[in-house]
Amino acid sequence: MAPIKITSLRKAFNAVEVVHGVDITVEDGEFCVFVGPSGCGKSTILRMVAGLEGVTSGEIRLGDRLINDLPPKDRDIAMVFQNYALYPHLTVEDNIGFPLRMRGVDREVIRAEVRRVSEIIGLQDLLARHPRQLSGGQRQRVAMGRAIVRNPQAFLFDEPLSNLDAQLRVQMRTQIRELHQRIRTTTIYVTHDQVEAMTMADRIVVLKDGHVEQSGPPLEIYDRPANAFVARFIGSPSMNLFTGALTEQGVRLDDGAVLPLPKRYGATGTAQYGVRPEHLEIVEIGTPGSFEAEVAVVEPTGAETMIFARRNGQDVTATFRMRPAVKPGDRVALKPDVDTIHLFGETGRLD
Numbered sequence: 553m554a555p556i557k558i559t560s561l562r563k564a565f566n567a568v569e570v571v572h573g574v575d576i577t578v579e580d581g582e583f584c585v586f587v588g589p590s591g592c593g594k595s596t597i598l599r600m601v602a603g604l605e606g607v608t609s610g611e612i613r614l615g616d617r618l619i620n621d622l623p624p625k626d627r628d629i630a631m632v633f634q635n636y637a638l639y640p641h642l643t644v645e646d647n648i649g650f651p652l653r654m655r656g657v658d659r660e661v662i663r664a665e666v667r668r669v670s671e672i673i674g675l676q677d678l679l680a681r682h683p684r685q686l687s688g689g690q691r692q693r694v695a696m697g698r699a700i701v702r703n704p705q706a707f708l709f710d711e712p713l714s715n716l717d718a719q720l721r722v723q724m725r726t727q728i729r730e731l732h733q734r735i736r737t738t739t740i741y742v743t744h745d746q747v748e749a750m751t752m753a754d755r756i757v758v759l760k761d762g763h764v765e766q767s768g769p770p771l772e773i774y775d776r777p778a779n780a781f782v783a784r785f786i787g788s789p790s791m792n793l794f795t796g797a798l799t800e801q802g803v804r805l806d807d808g809a810v811l812p813l814p815k816r817y818g819a820t821g822t823a824q825y826g827v828r829p830e831h832l833e834i835v836e837i838g839t840p841g842s843f844e845a846e847v848a849v850v851e852p853t854g855a856e857t858m859i860f861a862r863r864n865g866q867d868v869t870a871t872f873r874m875r876p877a878v879k880p881g882d883r884v885a886l887k888p889d890v891d892t893i894h895l896f897g898e899t900g901r902l903d
Contacts, residue, residue, distance in 0.1 A: 553738050554615030554705040555580045556601060561610035563596055571596055571762040581736040587749040588759035594742045595710055601740065602631050602708050614705055630699035631708040634715060636691045638683045645679035648697040665701050673697045689720045709741040725752055746786050758782050779900040783826050789858065789869040791826045798823040807864055809843040812890045817902055826894035829871040832886045842887035847878050
């Protein structure tokens with residue numbers, strides 16, 4: 553195991569720069585998730601760490617070694633791809649053992665290592681099968697086993713669950729996390745799914761347009777997003793953001809409603825007022841500190857009820873553990889929990 557240190561990393565394709573001086577450190581044994589929308593640069597950074605893309609400038613270090621110019625095979629890094637990249641003509645046993653065979657390891661040693669790894673990933677009874685005889689989740693575990701058997705200093709995962717159905721994705725998230733807790737190898741995991749990021753990571757790196765927007769533990773990013781982009785991107789459903797004028801009384805919206813603040817702010821001008829769906833409550837119309845919205849859709853999920861509403865053309869989402877007696881077309885008043893609001897200016901958080 554070894555830490556990965558990325559310093560002032562840049563990547564340009566001809567005249568177009570797609571990664572802009574990124575600094576990221578993944579600690580020894582840490583499970584770090586890169587998350588962001590499509591085109592934010594997360595997979596490009598991962599491919600540079602793996603050696604599949606060249607570095608325009610900056611440094612990538614694995615432990616004490618500068619690995620910028622090392623070929624992929626010499627980096628001591630194992631990568632698990634989105635499409636599994638298995639050899640269809642080889643059995644599960646031969647697929648897992650392939651990296652050791654390429655190193656010239658003794659056949660009996662390979663067999664023992666494959667047996668050991670197959671028990672870790674729960675495929676010990678499927679070693680004689682071929683990839684076509686496996687489910688998507690089983691194929692992904694074979695790909696993981698092939699990475700584990702190399703005993704690398706670091707693992708890289710490039711959106712490994714995107715080809716799986718919803719239920720299997722949840723199962724595989726748990727299995728990958730449990731696997732990491734057992735072997736504690738430094739891991740970078742790339743996804744566009746912020747739920748995966750929240751549930752799997754020791755630390756999340758949020759990327760946008762080739763820049764790091766925020767880095768930290770999942771709940772820290774959820775509870776204190778650095779700016780409006782992170783606030784809206786992290787969380788499902790996403791945070792509600794209202795633009796208004798910052799006054800001593802609160803944030804005044806365009807319809808005259810004043811949303812409460814927990815304290816006075818020295819800043820003036822326009823601000824974005826953020827409140828997560830679970831921090832809204834239904835109150836009587838006209839209650840101070842509330843705003844009105846028209847219910848568009850009610851979604852009962854069993855454990856929760858989600859209400860999708862609109863105010864002045866803006867979508868608003870509220871989530872309740874109870875089951876409010878509202879229906880589409882109803883007009884409701886929603887009040888934020890003042891102790892949980894987020895306030896953003898042009899440069900980021902205002903508190």
